[in-house]
Amino acid sequence: MNEYDSELVAGLLENEDYTRTEKSDEAELILLNTCSVREHAEEKVHARLGNLKVFKDRNPDVKIGLLGCMAQNLKEDLLKTKPYVDIILGPDSYRRLPQLVSEPIKSTDNIVDTKLSRMEVYDDLFPARREGINAWISIMRGCDKFCTFCIVPFTRGRERSRSIESIVQEVEQIRDDGFMEVTLLGQNVNSFHHDGRRFNELLEAVSSIEGIQRIRYTSPHPQDFDDELIAVHTNNPKICNHIHFPLQAGSDPVLERMNRTYTKQHFLDLATKMRDKIPGLSLSTDMIVGFPGETEADFQETLDVMQQVKFDTAFTFKYSSRPGTKAAEYEDTVPEADKQDRLQRMIELQREHTLFRNREHIGEITEVLVEKDSKKSEKQHQGRTRSNKIVIFDKAGEKPGDLVKVVIIDAQGITLFGRIVD
């Protein structure tokens, strides 16, 4: 989402004849787009802002701006500790940026706008994308779910969606620009609703656009996943057979304290149904260990879901309290050593499952979209299957954006290895 927002901001500035530079010491304007979801992300931004002060010291005319969730969440703190930051804009205030950067800024002024909007979806603005294979398109903003550990509803505001027409128009544009794949984005992507039209209809509308080869979306919420959405997958082959399906925890009492609004059994039933109905489906997930009050027995429930579903991949996190959330008021009862131990056990189990799932593909012939050179050898390509698996294979004259047939010959960790077949 932040990558998309950065492209949106770049588009706004390019419309005003600003040009990009990759070198901080050449820039007259430096913007950091920030995330507050985890403490670690915030710490990195504080460190980066510390480094950027050097440019301001060298040239006081350089403007430094902070955008996104941290601007929304930590403006008071930033004004005190980083007074050299000129502009602080929350995620709903980007339209003001061109006007703000064109005004002279006195060293004592900070411009702060973190008002949240119930309407802003940047419907009429198209981002400045670089060439590539996959284009991100934001279809809705904000979140109404209020999971107790999450800061997003406070930093990004209430849920609101773009019109299907404007999304279709943007997909047609990225197709004309040469992109092969689109990823529809939303904090809660399957809660999309606009004028009584829901996510299923949007997916069908995007599927009917000629020239787009692959459609992905992230992240859905299990509560809003239903049989109809599974049927849309089954009936529209352009929609990729990979679903990111965030579990967070497997114990019902923990899920309840997280306000996730589903039970372990509901999640398991949905995962089984998806795997039954969508051929070759890969499932990824997010999981948190050490949520306040999580006992060893609760943790075992999460491992049990993992054993039953055998996710293809997982993003695993130790719980970190985010000030301002409901869970920050809970007593953090899980000692750090236990959190670390549980995380380690979870990672080890996930490694086994990833290998298990990937080994299932050995011998299969599958369609791979060529993305770039492999990291290890310029004689090899890196590509991606529809099910979102990375495949490495020897080059034979293809270029990024080509679709090729590859037979899978090996699997190591999260990577598949293959050979082109005719």
Ligand code: SF4
């Ligand atoms: S669904 Fe929950 S975790 Fe996801 S953005 Fe909304 S509040 Fe945060």
